[in-house]
Amino acid sequence: xxHSPSLPAKVRARDINVHYGDxxxxxxxxxxxxxxxxVALIGxxxxxKSTFLRCINRMNDQVDSxxxxxxxxxxxxxxxxxxxxxVQLRARVGMVFQKPNPFPKSIFxxxxxxxxxxGMARDQAELDEIVMTSxxxxxxxxxxxxxxxxxxxxxxxxxxxxxxxxxxxxxxPELILMDEPCSALDPIATARVEELIDELRENFTIVIxxxxxxxxxxxxxxxxxxxxxxLVEVGDTEQIFTNxxxxxxxxxxxxxxx
Amino acid sequence: xxxNSPTAAAAHRPSLDAAAHVRRRYAAERRFKAxxxxxxxxxxxFLAILLWTIVSNGLSAFMQTYIRVDxxxxxxxxxGEDYQGAIKSALYARFPAVESRGERRELAALLSSGADxxxxxxxxxxxxxxxxxxxxxxxxxxxxxxxxxxxxSRQPGASGNRLTDRQLGWLGExxxxxxxxxxxNTILLSSGDSREPExxxxxxxxxGSVFSLVITLIVSFPLGVxxxxxxxxxxxxxxxxxxxxVNINNxxxxxxxxxxxxxxxxxxxxxxxxxxxxxxxGLVLALIxxxxxxxxxxxxxxxxxxxxxxxALGLGASRLQVVNDHVLPLAxxxxxxxxxxxxxxxxxxxAPLLMIGMVAFIVDIPASPLDPSAVLPxxxxxxxxxxxxxxxxxxxxxxMALLLFxxxxxxxxxxxxxxxxxxx
Ligand SMILES: Nc1ncnc2c1ncn2[C@@H]1O[C@H](COP(=O)(O)OP(=O)(O)O)[C@@H](O)[C@H]1O
Ligand SMILES: [Mg+2]
Numbered sequence: 001x002x003h004s005p006s007l008p009a010k011v012r013a014r015d016i017n018v019h020y021g022d023x024x025x026x027x028x029x030x031x032x033x034x035x036x037x038x039v040a041l042i043g044x045x046x047x048x049k050s051t052f053l054r055c056i057n058r059m060n061d062q063v064d065s066x067x068x069x070x071x072x073x074x075x076x077x078x079x080x081x082x083x084x085x086x087v088q089l090r091a092r093v094g095m096v097f098q099k100p101n102p103f104p105k106s107i108f109x110x111x112x113x114x115x116x117x118x119g120m121a122r123d124q125a126e127l128d129e130i131v132m133t134s135x136x137x138x139x140x141x142x143x144x145x146x147x148x149x150x151x152x153x154x155x156x157x158x159x160x161x162x163x164x165x166x167x168x169x170x171x172x173p174e175l176i177l178m179d180e181p182c183s184a185l186d187p188i189a190t191a192r193v194e195e196l197i198d199e200l201r202e203n204f205t206i207v208i209x210x211x212x213x214x215x216x217x218x219x220x221x222x223x224x225x226x227x228x229x230x231l232v233e234v235g236d237t238e239q240i241f242t243n244x245x246x247x248x249x250x251x252x253x254x255x256x257x258x
Numbered sequence: 259x260x261x262n263s264p265t266a267a268a269a270h271r272p273s274l275d276a277a278a279h280v281r282r283r284y285a286a287e288r289r290f291k292a293x294x295x296x297x298x299x300x301x302x303x304f305l306a307i308l309l310w311t312i313v314s315n316g317l318s319a320f321m322q323t324y325i326r327v328d329x330x331x332x333x334x335x336x337x338g339e340d341y342q343g344a345i346k347s348a349l350y351a352r353f354p355a356v357e358s359r360g361e362r363r364e365l366a367a368l369l370s371s372g373a374d375x376x377x378x379x380x381x382x383x384x385x386x387x388x389x390x391x392x393x394x395x396x397x398x399x400x401x402x403x404x405x406x407x408x409x410x411s412r413q414p415g416a417s418g419n420r421l422t423d424r425q426l427g428w429l430g431e432x433x434x435x436x437x438x439x440x441x442x443n444t445i446l447l448s449s450g451d452s453r454e455p456e457x458x459x460x461x462x463x464x465x466g467s468v469f470s471l472v473i474t475l476i477v478s479f480p481l482g483v484x485x486x487x488x489x490x491x492x493x494x495x496x497x498x499x500x501x502x503x504v505n506i507n508n509x510x511x512x513x514x515x516x517x518x519x520x521x522x523x524x525x526x527x528x529x530x531x532x533x534x535x536x537x538x539x540g541l542v543l544a545l546i547x548x549x550x551x552x553x554x555x556x557x558x559x560x561x562x563x564x565x566x567x568x569x570a571l572g573l574g575a576s577r578l579q580v581v582n583d584h585v586l587p588l589a590x591x592x593x594x595x596x597x598x599x600x601x602x603x604x605x606x607x608x609a610p611l612l613m614i615g616m617v618a619f620i621v622d623i624p625a626s627p628l629d630p631s632a633v634l635p636x637x638x639x640x641x642x643x644x645x646x647x648x649x650x651x652x653x654x655x656x657x658m659a660l661l662l663f664x665x666x667x668x669x670x671x672x673x674x675x676x677x678x679x680x681x682x
Contacts, residue, residue, distance in 0.1 A: 059571065064495055090574035097572070101565035103584060113583070114573040164569070171573060 008076070010035045010175065010205050011056060016070035018051050018060065025051045027229045029070075033175075038197060038206045040216035040237065043226035044252065049209040052226070053177045055079075056207065057093040058086050074175070091118050094168035096178040100160035102152030102167070107144050110152040110163055111135060114171035130170055137203075138166035139196050158189020165196065169204065176200065178208040182215065194219050213253060217241050225249045312661070316654025322443035322456060323398040323406045325369060325432055327352055329377065330391040336381060341374035345396065353428060364425055368432075370397040372457040395439065400455040400648035402429060406438060409647060418647070446655060450621045451632060451640070455648030458641070460659055462623045466536050466616075466631030467605060467663070473540020473627055474604055478547040479597055483586075485548075486555030486593070491581050510549035517545045518610025526614060533615040534630035542614060543604035550603065554596020558589035591678035598671040602664050608635040634660045 009032035018026035026048040033039050041049040051060070058079065060066040072079045079089060091114075102110050111131045114120075121127035131148075135141040140162045144155070152163050161181055168176055178197070182190040197206060197219045210216050216223050217237060224234040225248070233246045244250045327348040335344045346366050350356065356365050373396040380394070381387055401420045404410040406429075414423045421429070432438045450462030485506075493499045521542035525531045531538050562585050570580040611617070616636050624631035632640070634656060641653040 057572065059568070062568075062571065087574045087576050090572060095568075095572035097565060097568060099565060101563075101569045103566060103569065104588065113570070113575075117573070117575050117579055117583075167569075167573065 009033060010075065011207075012071070012073045012076075013052075013055075014071040016052070016055060016068065016072060018048070018055065018069075019065075019067045020063065021065040025229050026055075029231045031224055031231060031234060033205060033207060035174075035205050036201055036203075037222060038201050038208060038220045040220035040223045041207065041209045041226060042211075042213065042216050042223060042252070043232075045211075047226040048229045049226050050179050051229075053095075053179055053207060053209055056175070056177055057090050057095055059095065061086060091171050092174050094171060094173035094176045096161070096164050096168055096176065096181045098180040099184050100157055100164050102155070102160050102163050104151060104153050106149050107135075107152050107155070107163060108148040111166050111170045114167060118171060120171070134166040134170035135163075137169055137200070138162045139192065139199075140166055156189070158185050158192060161185060161189070161193060162196065165193070165200075169200070173204065175205045175207065178206065180209050180211060183211060190215070213241070225252060227252070312654045312657050316651055316656075316658050318407050318409070319446060319651035319655035320443050321407070321440040322445060323403040324395040324439050324441050325398050325402070326393050326395050326437035326439070327369075328391055329394045331377075331381065331387045331389060333388055336388050339378075341377040342371075344377060345369060345373055353431075361424060364422055365428060367399055368402050368425060368428060370399045370454060370456045372452070372454060373397045395441070397445070397456050398438070400646055403456055404647050405429065406433075406440065407651075409651070446652065450623045451619060451637065452621060453619075455644075455646045455652060458649070458652060460634070460637065460656055462620060463632040463634045463637035463656070464659065465624055466539070467633040469536035469624060469627040469631065470539040470543055470633055471601055471605060473537055474543040474547055474601060475597070477541060477544035478551055478600070481544075482548050482551030482597070483555055483593060485552050486559060487581055487586065489552070490556045490559040491585065492577065506549050506552050510553060513609075514546050514607050515609040515613065517542055518613030520545065521610065522613045532628055532630070534618045534620065535628050536624060536631050536633070537627040538614050539611050539616050539631075539633060540627065542610050543607060546607060546610065547597075547600040547604050550600035551593070551597050554600070555589070555593045558592025558596065559585060561592060562588045591674055595671045595675050598667050598674070602667040602671075605663055605667070606635050606660065608639055611636055612639075634663065 011031075011033040013029055013031045016026055016029040016031075017024070029048075029052060031052075041052065043049055054060045055068055055072060056074075056079065060068055068080060074089070074092065078084070103113065105113075108131055111134050112127055115127060115130045121130055132141065135144065140159060143159060144150075144163075152160065155163060161184070165176075165181075182193050185193065194215060197208065200206060208216075208219065220237045222235065223237045223240040225232045225240065225244075225246070227248050233240065233244060233249045235245075240249065241253060244253055327345070328351070329344055329348040330351075331344065335341065335347075346362075349365050349369070350362065353365060356362055376394065376396055380392075398406070401410070402425075405412050405419075405421055405426070410418050410420065412421070412426055412429075413419070414426060429438065445457060446459050448461050449457065449459030452458040489499060489503065521538060525538045525541055526533060531541075566584050566588065567580050570584050571577075575583065611633060616631070616633060617640065618630060618632075619640070620630050620632050622629070638653055638656045638660065641649045641656060
C-alpha cells in the first residue's frame, strides 16, 4: 500500500472510525500520507471523504455528535491525544473549504488574520512580508497588488478561493486539507487552482477531496477511493485510474455508479 | 379531460377546463391582493386618525398665552421678594376702576400663580432694574389660555366657561390694547410637572426617561449579548440549554407588570433602593428588555454563515477569537437593531413603573438616576388623569414627545441596519 516505504508517513491513520450519533460514517480506515505528495480522496457523495479530512485537523470536534476512535498521527504525534491543543494543531494543518469563504474584511486582513492570531510577525513589516509572499505563492498577488484594502468578498469566485489558499498558507502549515476546492469554480478558475496545487506540493503536503476524476488524475500522486465509509483502495494515481484492483473502484472510475 | 384521448389533450393544448382553472387562479390571486391592500389601507387609516387626533389636540400646547403689564420693580417688594405683590399692583394700576377685594382677586387670577418667576429671573439677570418700571410679558392662567385658544367658549354663561363676565371683559380690554399674545411655550419644554397646567412641563419626564433608558442599556445590553453569545456559540446543545431557551422565550411574553412587581420586591423591598428613581425604573425595564435582546442577538448570531466560523477555526482561531474577531462584529448590527427596538418598547412601558412608585407627582428635574422622577409614558398617564381642560392638550403634547422619541430610536435602528448591512 505504501508509496515509498523508506520514508516515515507524515500522517498515519490506523483503524479510524467515526460515528455521528448512531451513524457509522467512517469504518476502519487505514491510510498513510507522505510528505510533499498530493493525495486525492475520491468516492461517491456521503462516503466519508470530508469526514476523514476533518479528522486530520479535528474540525469534527465542532460537531457535538461526532465520535472519533482509532489512531491518527501527524509526524508521529497522536492528533487526538488529550494534551494536543487544537489551536496549535490547526496552525500545522491548514484547510481550504468547498465554497470560498473569505472573511468580510480586506484582502490584506484576510491573509494577515492567521499570522496575527498565532503571533507570527513581530512588526508590521514582517506581517506585510508574510502577506505578500502568501499572496504571491497563491498566484494572486499580481491581481490584487493595488487593491489590498478592498474586501475579500469583492473578488471573483476563483480569486476568492485562491485568497483562501493564501490565507491558509500564510500560517505556514505543513499539511493543507482541501475539501472539493474547485466545485464552486468555473473551468478556467479550476485550472488556475490545479496549477497552484501542483506548485504548492514543493512546500506542503496536500490532501484533496474531489468529485472530478480528471482533477484527481491531474493533481495527485496517490488516490484513495472511499465507498460507504470504507477505504476500498489506495494506490498510485496512475495505477488507480489505469488498473484498479477492486471491482468497486473500477465501477466508479468508469462511471458505472457515483 | 373531456377529450377522448386524455394523454394527448393534457400534453398538447389546454382544455376548456384548464382555461377556466387559470381564470379562477387569477381571480383568486386578485381577490387576495385586494384583501391585503384593504387591510393595509384600513391600518393606515387608523394610524392617520390616531396621529391626526394627537397632533390636532396637542399642537396648541406648544403655544402659551402671555399678558403684558407694566411692572414697577420697587425696592420694597424686591427686598421682600414679593414679586406677586409687584404683579398685583401692576394689574391694579392697569385697571384702576377695580377696587373691591373680590374683584381684585378675580383680576389677579388672570395671570398664573407662577408668573412671578419671570420677574425673579429678570432681576437676577439685571439687578439695575430695581426702581424702574418695565413692560413684562407674564404667563396667563390656564383658564385665560384656554379661552384665548378657543378651547373654552368666551360666551358668558356657556358651558365649561370658568371665567367670570368681569374677567372676560378685562381680557377683551387687554386684547384690544394688544397686550395679550400667544408665544412659544418654553415652559412645556423646560420645566418639570406642576399642578398648574400653564406651569407644567415635560422636561422632568424626558430627563427621567433618558436616565432610565441609559440604565436599561448599560444593564441589559452586555448581559443580553453575553447570554446570546454563550447560548449560541459555546453552550452544548442539550436538554438544559433547550429548557433555558424555552424559558427565555416565555419571559419575553410575561406581562410587564409582573416584572414591575418583581422589581418592587427585589430592588425596593429587599435591596432598599430609592423609590420612584430612574435607577430602579431602568433596572426593571432592563429585565423586560433582556429576553428581547437575547432573542434578537441569537437570531443575529445564527444569521452569520457557518462558513465564516469554519474559516477562522480552520486557521487555528480559538472559539473566543472566532466570536470576537468575526461572528460578533458581523452580528452586531442585528444585535443593535434588536436592542434599540427592545429599548423603544421599554420606553413606552408604564405599568411596571407604576409598581415601583414612578407615578408620584414630582416637580423637580432629576439631577441623577437616584432622584425621584417621572418618565414620559407615566407623565402622559398623570396628565390624562388631571381634570383641568388645559391638560388635555398637554397630554397630547407629551404623547407627541414620546412618539418623537420612538421614531428617533426606530430611525436609528434602520440607519444602523442600512449602514452595516453585509452580503456574502
Ligand atoms: N455533522 C454531521 N452529522 C451527522 N451526520 C453527518 C454529519 N456530517 C456528515 N454526516 C454523514 O456522514 C456521512 C459521510 O459524510 P461526508 O464525510 O460529508 O461525505 P462526503 O464528503 O464523502 O460526501 C454521510 O452519510 C453524512 O450524512
Ligand atoms: Mg464532502
